[in-house]
Amino acid sequence: MPDSDVIVLGGGAAGLAAASTARRAGLRVVLVSDGEPGGDCTFNGCVPSKTLLHAAASGMSFGDALARVRRTVSRVAATENDDILRQQGIEVVRGRARFSSARTVSVDGRRMTARRIVIATGARPAVPPIPGLDRVPLLTTESVFDQAEAPGSLAVLGAGAVGCELAQAFARLGVEVTVVETEPGVLPGLDPEASAALSDALTEDGVRLRTGTTARAAGRDGRQVRLDLDDGETVRADRLLVATGRRPDTHDLALNSVGVRTDERDFVLVDRHMATSARGISAAGDVTGLFPHTHGAYAMGRIAVTAGLRRTRRPAFEPSSIPLVVFTEPEVAVVGTAEHDLAGISARAAYLPMTEVDRAITAADPRGFVKLLAGPRRLLGNVGGGRVLGATIVAERAGEMIHEPALAMRTGMFTGRLAQAVHAYPTWSLAIQQTAAQFVGGHAGRVARTIRT
Ligand SMILES: Cc1cc2nc3c(=O)[nH]c(=O)nc-3n(C[C@H](O)[C@H](O)[C@H](O)COP(=O)(O)OP(=O)(O)OC[C@H]3O[C@@H](n4cnc5c(N)ncnc54)[C@H](O)[C@@H]3O)c2cc1C
Numbered sequence: 001m002p003d004s005d006v007i008v009l010g011g012g013a014a015g016l017a018a019a020s021t022a023r024r025a026g027l028r029v030v031l032v033s034d035g036e037p038g039g040d041c042t043f044n045g046c047v048p049s050k051t052l053l054h055a056a057a058s059g060m061s062f063g064d065a066l067a068r069v070r071r072t073v074s075r076v077a078a079t080e081n082d083d084i085l086r087q088q089g090i091e092v093v094r095g096r097a098r099f100s101s102a103r104t105v106s107v108d109g110r111r112m113t114a115r116r117i118v119i120a121t122g123a124r125p126a127v128p129p130i131p132g133l134d135r136v137p138l139l140t141t142e143s144v145f146d147q148a149e150a151p152g153s154l155a156v157l158g159a160g161a162v163g164c165e166l167a168q169a170f171a172r173l174g175v176e177v178t179v180v181e182t183e184p185g186v187l188p189g190l191d192p193e194a195s196a197a198l199s200d201a202l203t204e205d206g207v208r209l210r211t212g213t214t215a216r217a218a219g220r221d222g223r224q225v226r227l228d229l230d231d232g233e234t235v236r237a238d239r240l241l242v243a244t245g246r247r248p249d250t251h252d253l254a255l256n257s258v259g260v261r262t263d264e265r266d267f268v269l270v271d272r273h274m275a276t277s278a279r280g281i282s283a284a285g286d287v288t289g290l291f292p293h294t295h296g297a298y299a300m301g302r303i304a305v306t307a308g309l310r311r312t313r314r315p316a317f318e319p320s321s322i323p324l325v326v327f328t329e330p331e332v333a334v335v336g337t338a339e340h341d342l343a344g345i346s347a348r349a350a351y352l353p354m355t356e357v358d359r360a361i362t363a364a365d366p367r368g369f370v371k372l373l374a375g376p377r378r379l380l381g382n383v384g385g386g387r388v389l390g391a392t393i394v395a396e397r398a399g400e401m402i403h404e405p406a407l408a409m410r411t412g413m414f415t416g417r418l419a420q421a422v423h424a425y426p427t428w429s430l431a432i433q434q435t436a437a438q439f440v441g442g443h444a445g446r447v448a449r450t451i452r453t
């Protein structure tokens, strides 16, 4: 008889979701984590970065902003600590886990068995193999929020979500920021217009953007860090933040020994139900590389447990209608497919600049736009304006506005329905109705255009 029904490895968003879902289903659960419950989101990710952005936007000093970050992290951490988990009936074991067999895990010499095991060990910052980088002091998201004093200048390697959010926050806190990004624009992979709009916003905040180039070498110049770029330029800064993506935390789990397959970057391979290649072992969250955001990790953690309990109608992870938000100002929010990924589908795009949205005008920040993409439904074609395939929004409140198109996608709603639903005036969300109206007639002289692929 195994010691428990489920062992969850990792106490981040995915692990906490898996453990509480299993507990609610009446299962005996052990949560093993070598870090505090809450994981990256609470301690190194969403919570400190959003607090820092907010503090920087409200004009706080560097010292006050960092103090606020520490207080906020403690407050959030207090809602999910070991005691609270134990009160829910979850056994918490602190330490680093390793598989001994497909049903056995060892933690510091203690062996535990279970019917099912969920791997939710997350990811860590990945440092690229740039010559000299291993010999300079560098910050990652695991150390950037611990700085006691403001650096005079900061070089940021990578302009993904971390690079853009933290570049804006530090620039607003009075730090001279230079961002170096290999790809031609910031937030590569997203709609190029969103990337351009965010580049403009970061530049307005005083961030120097060096895109389409990378560091070929790193070194020190006195007390400063030096990056020699491919294009011949040299960037010097007091501190260097490496924000070039993540690698899964799988290296010492002994996954091979239990038949859990990983991809070429060591992310755990799973099916739609979060099952790995080894029977009885599931995985969830950043360790799968599927949708590296807290709400995705949480959804995967729940599915990893519930799918294992059912033989029919097993829940599946569907990232295609889950939104993501980059919390810069303006915010960038995305759901579904981007226009450049619509090859082979006869689709239409509707576009509304925020300069034509009264709420944005009254807020004196008409930066950004709403773009909705819609395509024909099977049998019904473009009747009712077609179904929503994706949305990109750049706006002060884009992170709130994106949930309407996300819900439309999730429920297979026609764009005509979004256009028919009377929205309150003057809200940011009214822009969604006005954009959707372009698929079924038009709005203020604008009509949806056919996308040429
Ligand atoms: C700066 C930053 C900002 C972010 N902002 C956002 C945001 O605004 N919104 C959003 O949705 N997402 C954001 N993210 C992403 C989000 O933080 C992650 O997607 C999320 O934390 C992933 O959760 P997880 O449970 O998969 O992994 P983690 O939170 O990394 O948890 C994994 C846990 O497992 C433990 N562990 C690892 N190996 C072992 C082992 N062998 N044995 C025992 N325990 C182990 C680790 O210590 C850790 O506690 C941000 C990330 C960063 C870095």
Ligand SMILES: NC(=O)c1ccc[n+]([C@@H]2O[C@H](COP(=O)([O-])OP(=O)(O)OC[C@H]3O[C@@H](n4cnc5c(N)ncnc54)[C@H](O)[C@@H]3O)[C@@H](O)[C@H]2O)c1
Pocket (backbone or CB within 6 Å): 128, 157, 158, 159, 160, 161, 162, 163, 165, 180, 181, 182, 183, 187, 188, 213, 214, 215, 243, 244, 245, 246, 292, 293, 324, 325, 326, 327
């Ligand atoms: N708001 C959010 O939801 C949010 C915020 C922050 C982070 N996150 C998540 O955290 C994770 C880490 O974020 P991230 O921004 O570090 O990773 P990322 O993968 O999103 O972006 C990394 C960027 O670094 C660039 N890059 C890679 N190597 C480089 C090099 N040698 N020189 C210059 N540029 C280089 C890439 O082209 C890319 O643009 C991601 O999964 C992200 O989704 C989410």
